[in-house]
Amino acid sequence: MLNSPPGFEQEGSYALYLSQVHDCSYLPGREARNLFLDPNAKVTLNLYQQLIDRGFRRSGCYLYQPACPHCNDCVSLRIPTARFQASRSQRRIWKRNLPCYEVNPGPAEYRDEHYLLYQQYLTERHPDGAMVCNSPGQYTQFLTCDWAETHFIEFRKAGKLAAVAVTDLLPEGTSSVYTFFDPQLARESLGIFALLWQIDYSRRLGLKWVYPGFWIESCDKMSYKSRFRPFEAWTGQQWIDHNKLNQGGNGKDERI
Known part of the structure; x- marks a missing residue:
């Protein structure tokens, strides 16, 4: 100790x-x-x-x-959200994806739709990882906690769930806990887009940092x-x- x-x-x-x-x-x-x-x-x-x-x-x-x-x-x-400056490639990703995706922060609660996307992501992107066989209970235990203020930020394209960014809200910033997305949309750089959205979201909330x-x-x-x-x-x-x-x-x- x-x-x-x-x-x-x-x-x-x-x-x-x-x-x-x-x-x-x-x-x-x-x-x-x-x-x-x-x-x-x-x-x-x-x-x-x-x-x-x-x-x-x-x-x-x-x-x-x-x-x-x-x-x-x-x-x-x-x-630092106030000083962040997107690179040229990040600006292209932002400009391309922003009109195509509906983004909504939601409660940190279990949904089959989220879990199935999570499993699809792990199977494709991390096939040798220990989390591939996670049960719904293990998935929930990994991403949520009763003392944290957590949002499951959904990214939907034409109504279909494309990505989820698990995000904690803190007094001075937001923390990117885990992001998973449809591997068939890998070329759309959803991981980068999600982090850009978290930075913009934190800035709009008046928070200083994204972790x-x-x-x-x-x-x-x-x-x-x-x-x-x-x-x-x-x-x-x-x-x-x-x-x-x-x-x-x-x-x-x-x-x-």
Whole structure:
């Protein structure tokens, strides 16, 4: 058991635990380990905000961050909504998709339509992943939590569900928990479009940040996040602007 991270504003202490070492789900041949908040801790949105501002992420009701013994390639990012500037390719995706999709934030509740799309996405995009055989209960447990303010943002094209962006609302921003989409529409760049929509949505709500999760430079499925600029990266001690990162290194504690 470890002490609470420094700088907590709330009273009381929070136990942190280290998981067992296990195979990394992102980088073959790597070992992974997580630091996670005591599952019995009483989590508030303010505590969630404090932890996400220290590089933590949510999976189900677990709040965790990587603490791998021999690797630090997973880097938490946050995007400042007021300063974000879409690239030329991102602007093309936005301009092309925005008139074609009806987007609606909805409650975080189980629907067969969502679950079937989730399974279709995993089977096509992550066929070797452990989540492919998830039951409806495991799917719900993975994406939702009773203390989080979660929206299932639906993207529909001609009335048909095309994507769902599971998004947490926090006091200072939104967190992209998980996004899944119809693999037959992969050429429409729905993952990028969904994150662009979350940035625009957060800006309209007056929120400062979008937390897109972990950037892993050497993992194709996770490296795209660094193309949303400017962004800030969590070094393990502080957030630093993207132009101060040595992106030829591992992304943590490396400065130009």
